Amino acid sequence: MDALDRHIINGLQGGFPISERPYAEAAADLGIEEAELLDRLRRLTEDRLLSRFGPMYHAERIGGALTLAAMAVPEGRFEQVAELVNAKPEVAHNYARDHRLNMWFVLATEKPERIAEVIADIEAETGLAVHDMPKRQEFFVGLRFQA
Template sequence: MDKSSISKRRKCQTVELSPLEKSLINLLQHGLPVCERPFAQIAEEVSSTEEEVIACLNNLRSEEVLTRFGPMFDAASLGGAFTLAALSVPEEDFDFVTEQVNSFDQIAHNYRRDHDYNMWFVIATESAEEIEQVVQAIENKTGLKVLNVPKLKEFYVCLYLPV
């Protein structure tokens, strides 16, 4: 593992959570009821008070244990086009190619992975045509062939990370 990924991992240290924090994180991954005072209803379920639940959640949010709190939108309804793409980057060029690829605004996420295809990124654009243009531009800039694997079918998931 290189130095930069070690420091990244330190920044993402596991935090100690109180029993109330744990219950709220577990419960709210499944969803918040849609009603006037949702936190009062949640408070009942975790045997706490509305005030305490709100304070606790705001604290988790500001500590970034929760990265987001609110409606999860279907990506397609936000418009635009997406694809997942990969490059097989020679080790000695890796940092340079990372800079080249990340310089495109249309690159939303980019991860290094342990495989011959060692760089995996999401391209998000306004239109399908723009995806093609970005792929072409990355190939021209890096001199590497892009593996472009857009989704053909998305399956509904039920991710649950209990604490």
């Protein structure tokens, strides 16, 4: 990753144009050519520094739902439980954390009622309780990462 890659990553995490030639516009703002920007974005994606060039949707406004959930998984079963949890297409993220509640995952569903169904399935398949912690209020920060 060189200085231009960093400049691209820092400059394009939001506010991408919705226009006929958006990459050309974004490239002009960065002081480069469209073709170079596209090449760099392809390479950064291949190198797995970028997840994708895409949208973040508002769960509720699109008609879906999002929640954070946690489980206390016995040490020896962690990998097996992670496999069962990750097999659910609704599980978007799953991280181990250093706490008695040691597995934390995000559920994203197309319908609000699906959250409870997925949680019930995970509880049935693992025999472990899932603690669901839906958001009550979001405080805007606009998640950004400096490269």
